[in-house]
Amino acid sequence: MGESGGRSLYQKVWDAHKVGQLPNGQHQLFIALHLIHEVTSPQAFGMLKDKGLSVAYPERTFATVDHIIPTDNQARPLADDMAEQMIQVLVDATATHGIEFFAPGSGDQGIVHVVGPELGLTQPGTTIGCGDSHTSTHGAFGCIALGIGTSQVRDVLASQTLAMDPLKVRRINVNGKLSAGVGAKDVTLHIIRTLGVNGGVGFAYEYGGDVIDRMSMEERMTVCNMSIEGGARCGYVNPDATTFDYLRGRPRSPANFEAAVERWRSFVSDSDARYDDVVDIEGADIPPTVTWGVTPGQAISVKERTPDPALVEGLARNLVTDALRYMQLDGDTPIEGTAINVAFIGSCTNGRLSDFEAVANVITGHKVADSVRAIAVPGSEKVDADARARGLDKIFTEAGFEWRLPGCSMCLAMNPDKLVGDEICASSSNRNFMGRQGSPSGRTILMSPVMVAAAAVTGAVADAREVFGLED
Amino acid sequence: MMADLTRVAGRGVYVKGNDIDTDRIIPARFLKCVTFDELGPNLFRDERFDEEDRSKNHVLDEPRFSGAEVLISDANFGCGSSREHAPQALQKFGIKAVIAETFAEIFHGNCTTLGIPCVRMQAQERQRLAAIIDADPEADLVVDVEGLTVTCANNRFSIEMQLSTREAFLGGSFDPLDALLENQSAIDDVAARLPALGT
Numbered sequence: 001m002g003e004s005g006g007r008s009l010y011q012k013v014w015d016a017h018k019v020g021q022l023p024n025g026q027h028q029l030f031i032a033l034h035l036i037h038e039v040t041s042p043q044a045f046g047m048l049k050d051k052g053l054s055v056a057y058p059e060r061t062f063a064t065v066d067h068i069i070p071t072d073n074q075a076r077p078l079a080d081d082m083a084e085q086m087i088q089v090l091v092d093a094t095a096t097h098g099i100e101f102f103a104p105g106s107g108d109q110g111i112v113h114v115v116g117p118e119l120g121l122t123q124p125g126t127t128i129g130c131g132d133s134h135t136s137t138h139g140a141f142g143c144i145a146l147g148i149g150t151s152q153v154r155d156v157l158a159s160q161t162l163a164m165d166p167l168k169v170r171r172i173n174v175n176g177k178l179s180a181g182v183g184a185k186d187v188t189l190h191i192i193r194t195l196g197v198n199g200g201v202g203f204a205y206e207y208g209g210d211v212i213d214r215m216s217m218e219e220r221m222t223v224c225n226m227s228i229e230g231g232a233r234c235g236y237v238n239p240d241a242t243t244f245d246y247l248r249g250r251p252r253s254p255a256n257f258e259a260a261v262e263r264w265r266s267f268v269s270d271s272d273a274r275y276d277d278v279v280d281i282e283g284a285d286i287p288p289t290v291t292w293g294v295t296p297g298q299a300i301s302v303k304e305r306t307p308d309p310a311l312v313e314g315l316a317r318n319l320v321t322d323a324l325r326y327m328q329l330d331g332d333t334p335i336e337g338t339a340i341n342v343a344f345i346g347s348c349t350n351g352r353l354s355d356f357e358a359v360a361n362v363i364t365g366h367k368v369a370d371s372v373r374a375i376a377v378p379g380s381e382k383v384d385a386d387a388r389a390r391g392l393d394k395i396f397t398e399a400g401f402e403w404r405l406p407g408c409s410m411c412l413a414m415n416p417d418k419l420v421g422d423e424i425c426a427s428s429s430n431r432n433f434m435g436r437q438g439s440p441s442g443r444t445i446l447m448s449p450v451m452v453a454a455a456a457v458t459g460a461v462a463d464a465r466e467v468f469g470l471e472d
Numbered sequence: 473m474m475a476d477l478t479r480v481a482g483r484g485v486y487v488k489g490n491d492i493d494t495d496r497i498i499p500a501r502f503l504k505c506v507t508f509d510e511l512g513p514n515l516f517r518d519e520r521f522d523e524e525d526r527s528k529n530h531v532l533d534e535p536r537f538s539g540a541e542v543l544i545s546d547a548n549f550g551c552g553s554s555r556e557h558a559p560q561a562l563q564k565f566g567i568k569a570v571i572a573e574t575f576a577e578i579f580h581g582n583c584t585t586l587g588i589p590c591v592r593m594q595a596q597e598r599q600r601l602a603a604i605i606d607a608d609p610e611a612d613l614v615v616d617v618e619g620l621t622v623t624c625a626n627n628r629f630s631i632e633m634q635l636s637t638r639e640a641f642l643g644g645s646f647d648p649l650d651a652l653l654e655n656q657s658a659i660d661d662v663a664a665r666l667p668a669l670g671t
Binding site: 016017018019022024028030032039040042043046051053056067080082083085086121126131132133135147148149150151152154158160161162163197198201202228229231233254263295318412413431433434435438441 | 489490491493495496499500501503504505506507508518522523546547548551552553554555556557559574575576577578581582585586595634635636637639640643645647648649651652653655656658659661662663666667668669
């Protein structure tokens with residue numbers, strides 16, 4: 001890369017934040033924005049203390065609570081002692097080190113990947129680090145956004161930098177037009193299905209093409225969010241008028257906005273940028289997509305059948321067999337019609353206002369099936385407030401959903417929102433791993449919010465196009 | 473300066489399967505903690521024990537593999553959540569190195585910082601190694617970071633590592649913090665030319 005031809009956004013942002021090279025050959029990368037939360041960050045403050053270090057750039061770190069916060073009652077002290085203790089450690093550490101904390105009730109609390117963008121903290125041309133793999137979400141704005149471990153949270157607190165190896169860049173073009181009833185979640189599940197759950201290892205994904213260009217910022221966040229599920233270290237979209245329009249007037253957007261836009265434009269990939277790989281995907285080929293197994297790559301069209309293990313060779317057959325057994329599904333059987341027990345709409349993947357609007361637009365006049373427990377969890381206090389101002393909460397509750405307080409909730413079930421036993425959940429979240437939703441035998445079928453709504457009202461995996469009469 | 477880490481010696485255990493994610497390595501409910509100290513016993517908790525805490529006879533709990541220090545697995549090991557709790561749980565359980573087809577990157581980086589070499593070995597070689605260990609769980613296994621080999625019961629296997637990772641182990645800088653802090657003036661220079669945040 002770089003010998004001839006232009007530079008990608010990835011290379012420009014990397015170069016702008018590169019501090020130097022470390023003795024082992026890695027690069028030292030400055031992290032412009034650091035976001036922390038209560039699960040993976042409190043331990044890092046302990047590590048700092050052990051080393052007698054302080055926080056180098058406290059004005060570049062922002063904290064909130066999302067993973068363990070209950071969605072029914074967030075009054076402190078929390079009923080769960082350990083959850084209360086984790087929050088208190090973060091509250092104390094941020095106060096000690098002069099780090100801004102977006103507390104519940106402040107109007108700014110929420111899932112860290114929802115809060116950063118909506119406040120305007122997430123900006124093009126920057127590097128972002130957070131102790132959460134779905135930090136890739138922020139790439140929607142044209143930045144290098146990296147999920148990191150707790151020791152790296154420590155590194156960023158102490159030095160505002162990370163030791164990193166440069167990545168390759170894969171350009172993924174999604175061309176043409178999506179069918180009615182197909183959205184950003186289907187696009188990202190389809191990409192992962194196509195390229196595999198480890199197809200992105202060693203890469204940053206640059207998403208482009210007509211379909212991505214036409215997407216809203218919230219849709220682009222859904223796509224970038226799942227980059228990590230495809231193995232990519234990060235994913236991004238080049239900033240454009242959609243990006244700038246979204247950021248204009250946000251509370252933390254730059255005061256001299258037009259000057260910032262000019263700077264942000266300079267990071268856009270050159271038209272002759274060189275990529276290590278290019279993949280073209282036809283938008284019209286993307287169906288409403290659902291998972292059948294225990295990785296996000298084990299995905300099919302809602303109209304397809306589960307794979308037949310007999311037709312799969314070698315170790316891959318075991319993977320299919322094991323996944324079907326865990327999911328209690330038969331091979332070579334339609335996924336449509338699979339009965340569900342729980343419907344979950346929320347998470348950093350699909351817990352934004354437009355996700356709830358999309359469902360509200362179709363669900364009026366429908367009722368959640370008696371056999372289904374359905375919860376809607378806004379991604380932030382602002383999403384909650386905006387949704388309530390539009391009456392969306394009433395539309396959801398009238399349809400039979402519970403409308404909850406903001407948090408990560410049943411995406412990873414660290415709070416009281418959990419599957420019970422082997423319940424099966426139609427979920428708008430990002431991971432269908434074994435036990436992911438809080439019960440060691442709980443089962444997850446990933447899909448878009450509108451598809452979750454279709455499953456909720458019919459009591460089974462269903463084609464939202466048919467349930468809600470969606471047509472081109 | 474930390475000591476270098478050129479080799480890991482111990483006995484092996486093969487935990488079979490592709491795409492073993494960090495939720496499986498340490499389920500989310502055990503992330504409710506403010507230190508990593510107590511994670512070891514809950515490594516692979518839901519694969520090792522049922523909901524009544526009865527053993528499922530997982531390979532890690534087979535007496536013949538008790539005390540194994542090198543974990544062998546398959547493709548895309550450590551995918552999913554960035555939780556450092558996963559490598560911390562492995563380390564607290566006693567695992568000192570991991571051999572797999574490939575690793576997810578965040579997990580790989582977290583392990584490196586903790587001083588757990590993650591080395592890649594091709595499928596056929598890995599199956600051969602797993603067979604040797606199954607036949608003789610007492611066989612001494614050495615992961616040679618410097619020589620890029622694994623030896624076990626007079627068998628030699630080649631392994632791969634990312635160049636910078638290997639250098640970090642050999643140079644004793646696998647925890648990068650000291651090296652990062654050495655460049656304070658260069659860090660300040662970059663900070664000074666970037667726009668301030670949230671203003």
